Amino acid sequence: MSDTTLSSPPRRVAFPPNWPARIGFILLALYVVYAGSILDITWERFVAGFGHGARFISRMFPPNFAPDKLELLYSGMLESLQIAIIATVVGVLMSLPLGLAAARNLAPLPLAWASRALIALFRTFHPVIVAILFVKAVGFGALAGMLALIVASLGFLSKLVAEAVEEMSMKQVEAVRATGAPFLSLVIMGVMPQVMARFIGFSAYQLDSNLRNSALVGLVGGGGIGATLFTAFQRFDYDFVLTIVLAIIAVVMVGEIVSGWMRRLFQ
Amino acid sequence: MDASSTVVPAAAGLDRSLVIRNLRKEYRAGQAVLKDVSLTVAGRGMTAIIGPSGTGKSTLIRCINRLVDPTAGEILFRGQDLARLNGRELRMARRRIGMVFQEYNLVERLSVIENVLSGRLGYVAVWRAWLRKFPARDVDRAFQLLDAAGLGEFATQRADQLSGGQRQRVGIARALMQEPDLVLADEPTSSLDPKTSVEIMELIASRAAEREIPVIVNIHNVELARRFADRIVGMSKGEIVFDGPPQALEDRHLMEIYGGEGWLE
Numbered sequence: 212m213s214d215t216t217l218s219s220p221p222r223r224v225a226f227p228p229n230w231p232a233r234i235g236f237i238l239l240a241l242y243v244v245y246a247g248s249i250l251d252i253t254w255e256r257f258v259a260g261f262g263h264g265a266r267f268i269s270r271m272f273p274p275n276f277a278p279d280k281l282e283l284l285y286s287g288m289l290e291s292l293q294i295a296i297i298a299t300v301v302g303v304l305m306s307l308p309l310g311l312a313a314a315r316n317l318a319p320l321p322l323a324w325a326s327r328a329l330i331a332l333f334r335t336f337h338p339v340i341v342a343i344l345f346v347k348a349v350g351f352g353a354l355a356g357m358l359a360l361i362v363a364s365l366g367f368l369s370k371l372v373a374e375a376v377e378e379m380s381m382k383q384v385e386a387v388r389a390t391g392a393p394f395l396s397l398v399i400m401g402v403m404p405q406v407m408a409r410f411i412g413f414s415a416y417q418l419d420s421n422l423r424n425s426a427l428v429g430l431v432g433g434g435g436i437g438a439t440l441f442t443a444f445q446r447f448d449y450d451f452v453l454t455i456v457l458a459i460i461a462v463v464m465v466g467e468i469v470s471g472w473m474r475r476l477f478q
Numbered sequence: 479m480d481a482s483s484t485v486v487p488a489a490a491g492l493d494r495s496l497v498i499r500n501l502r503k504e505y506r507a508g509q510a511v512l513k514d515v516s517l518t519v520a521g522r523g524m525t526a527i528i529g530p531s532g533t534g535k536s537t538l539i540r541c542i543n544r545l546v547d548p549t550a551g552e553i554l555f556r557g558q559d560l561a562r563l564n565g566r567e568l569r570m571a572r573r574r575i576g577m578v579f580q581e582y583n584l585v586e587r588l589s590v591i592e593n594v595l596s597g598r599l600g601y602v603a604v605w606r607a608w609l610r611k612f613p614a615r616d617v618d619r620a621f622q623l624l625d626a627a628g629l630g631e632f633a634t635q636r637a638d639q640l641s642g643g644q645r646q647r648v649g650i651a652r653a654l655m656q657e658p659d660l661v662l663a664d665e666p667t668s669s670l671d672p673k674t675s676v677e678i679m680e681l682i683a684s685r686a687a688e689r690e691i692p693v694i695v696n697i698h699n700v701e702l703a704r705r706f707a708d709r710i711v712g713m714s715k716g717e718i719v720f721d722g723p724p725q726a727l728e729d730r731h732l733m734e735i736y737g738g739e740g741w742l743e
Contacts, residue, residue, distance in 0.1 A: 386583035386649075389543055390656055391573025391600030396607040400596050404587040 267449060274457060275450035283439055283451075284458055291435030292462070294357045294428075295421040302364025302421075303414045309365060310372025311398065317376060330373070333366030342428035356433025360421050367420075371413045372406065379405040411477040415470035422466040426459050493556070494521035494659045494692055496542070501551035501561075503537050511537050513716040514551070524683055524693040526707035528700055530736050534716040535696040539662045542694070543575045544568055556659060573600025576653025578682065580665035582645040584652075586638040590629065593637050593648050594620040597655025616655075623651040627681065643674035647681065654685055661686055663695040667702060675699065679706045700732065 312318045313326035336344075342359035349355050379402065387401035429437015436459060443451045496519040503512040511534045519525050527535045540546035542553055544560060553560040556574065563571050576597070584593045598616045599607055606612055612620075624630050627647040632640060637648060646666060653661055663682060667675035679695075683706050686693045697703045703710055704724040712720030712727070712735040720731045 380586075382579065382581060382583045383585045385545055386577070386579060386652075387585065387596055387599065389545060389572060389575070389577040390597050390652070391569040391571070391575075392596070392607075393569060393599070393604060395604040396599040396602075399604065399607050400588065400592070400599060401585055404585050408587070 270447075270449040271453040273450065274453040275448065276454060280448075280451050280454060284436075284455060287429075287436040287439035287455075288458055288462065290353050291425040291429065291437070292422070294353050294360060294433075294435050295418065295425040298357050298360035298364055298425075299414065299418045299421050302361050302368055302417065305361070306365050306368035306372055307410075309369040311376060311402070313369060313373035314376035316381060317398075317402070326369070327373070330366055330369045333362050334370065338363040338424045339427055339431055342433040343431050346432040351432045351434070351438075353434035356425060356428040356435055356437070359428050359433055360424055363424065364417050364421060368410075368413055368417055372410060375406040375409045376402060408477050412474045415473040419463075419466045419470040423463055492521075492659065494690075495519060495555075496660060496692065496694075497552070497554040498538075498542075499552040499554070501538070501541060501553065502549045503534070503541060503546065504549045510549075511716055512541070512548075515713075515716070515718055517711065517718065517721075519692055519694060522687075522690050522692050523708035524686065524695060524706055525709045525711060526703035527694065527696050527711045527713060528698070528703050528735060529713035531698075533713050535713055536664055538713070539664050539694060539696055542660075542662055543572050543577055545577075569600060573656055574659045576656045576658035576661045578646070578649050578653050578661065578663040578666045580668050582642070582649045582669075584637040584645055584648055586636070588637055589634050590624065590637055590640065590648050591617075591620055591633040594623060594651045594655050597652040600656065620651070620655060623654055624648075627651055642670050643678065646670065646674075646678050650678070650681055650685065654689075659691055661691060661693045663693060663697075665696050665698065668698055675702060676705075682706075700727075 309326055309330065312322050313330055315323045318326065338359050341362050342356055345355035345358045349358065383405060384397065384401040387397050392400065425433075425435050426437045426440065429435040429439070430441050432438070436455060440452065440455045440459075443449075443455060496517075498515060498517040498519075501512055501515045501517075502510055504510050515534075515538060517538075527538065529535050537546055541548045542555075542560060544563070548561050551561060555571070558567075558571060560568075560571055585596065588596075592610070595612050595616060598612060602612055602616070621630065621633065624633055627650065629640075629644060629647055629651075632644065637645065640648065649666075661682065666682065667678050670678060679702050682693060682695070695703075695707070704727065707724060710720065710722065710724055710727050711718055712731060714735050714737075719734050720727065
């Protein structure tokens with residue numbers, strides 16, 4: 212043993228091979244190939260798709276700005292905006308108490324865990340799936356879309372509120388608690404000032420996201436511009452589809468600017 | 479100075495003494511941070527608690543207003559055992575006890591005056607706190623306290639724009655805003671420079687003397703303790719090992735409190 216150390220000391224390995232990770236990557240690559248093969252993904256279909264896509268796009272031009280179409284566009288877009296704004300406001304108002312109840316440094320643990328479970332449930336399904344459920348429950352139209360987006364907003368905002376509250380300085384809260392403040396006053400003067408700026412940032416982001424998603428929930432019967440878009444697709448009015456798509460892009464971009472501006476204002 | 483002491487009509491006849499009996503605190507079962515501490519604090523004057531870090535000074539002070547829940551023992555104040563209180567009764571007791579913190583613990587994003595008015599939260603309704611509709615009398619008093627601390631012009635600035643000494647003055651104003659019957663100060667000068675430390679101790683001592691309220695202060699600086707306190711309590715390893723007037727505190731006591739002797743040279 213001492214001979215080997217004298218003649219040639221074994222080279223020390225700085226980066227030992229991570230065999231579990233290597234095997235994992237190989238298995239993943241094999242699965243992707245296998246899954247592709249059984250899903251009938253072929254190059255021919257891909258090439259054919261290019262042709263279809265080109266024809267589809269050529270039929271979109273020029274976009275249709277006929278007055279009756281613009282009328283439809285306007286009423287659909289207005290409904291989407293209303294859905295997005297109402298869903299954001301209601302979601303924001305409801306997410307504050309839910310988020311506080313889920314914060315483990317403020318709420319009693321059983322309440323915090325129950326609230327977390329509820330939030331997890333809200334976040335489980337994509338807004339489109341929630342919208343389908345609400346369409347079945349309350350019928351086609353804006354109400355279903357709005358309820359779906361409220362659920363989505365609640366899931367997102369409550370979780371972020373809970374996290375912001377858990378990260379705040381407990382020293383500041385402790386000082387307010389030491390004055391004998393009742394719980395709600397403690398929240399108003401000790402907790403809210405610490406999380407408000409971030410909360411407004413989240414809310415602005417959620418408004419932005421609800422504007423996008425309000426078009427999406429319309430596709431499954433949740434009202435708004437999505438419903439108009441779906442109808443246009445069904446009737447092969449591809450030129451009107453392009454008009455709608457352009458309008459959605461414009462609204463989403465304006466929404467992004469407004470939400471960025473809100474975030475800066477309350478920084 | 480201010481004629482607003484309507485909350486306590488007969489302040490003169492009030493007994494503000496504090497009696498701690500066999501107070502014990504274990505954060506982990508079997509490991510006592512406070513070992514059956516008993517201490518009686520008179521209804522006026524400043525009591526300084528000195529001792530090495532981690533010896534339970536902070537825990538002792540925090541047990542009094544129940545930011546920490548004691549494991550066993552009694553804390554008698556104004557006819558109640560603070561150790562037994564809960565919910566509303568505890569809040570009612572807390573609003574009579576002002577507290578000053580080492581790191582000031584101001585709500586950074588609130589304005590200075592909002593921080594001072596926070597001292598009234600135990601008295602005002604929630605909707606008033608929410609809409610910032612504090613009673614005019616409270617607002618006037620908050621301005622008086624800020625003026626007296628030399629911070630009148632900073633009232634509407636955000637608390638995080640102040641220096642350490644200024645923040646601690648706001649912290650003291652917040653505690654006084656409660657019209658307390660007892661002031662607890664947990665290392666109020668440890669984050670401050672020596673000059674500001676003296677000014678802060680002077681402020682606490684003079685305000686408490688004017689109002690004839692007792693102060694219990696945890697302090698690392700033995701010189702400051704000697705200078706401002708009427709009584710010094712030395713703690714070591716969760717027990718009281720010295721209790722007497724500042725003049726009686728000798729080097730041998732300090733050796734017992736802090737251990738070793740080389741640092742005394």
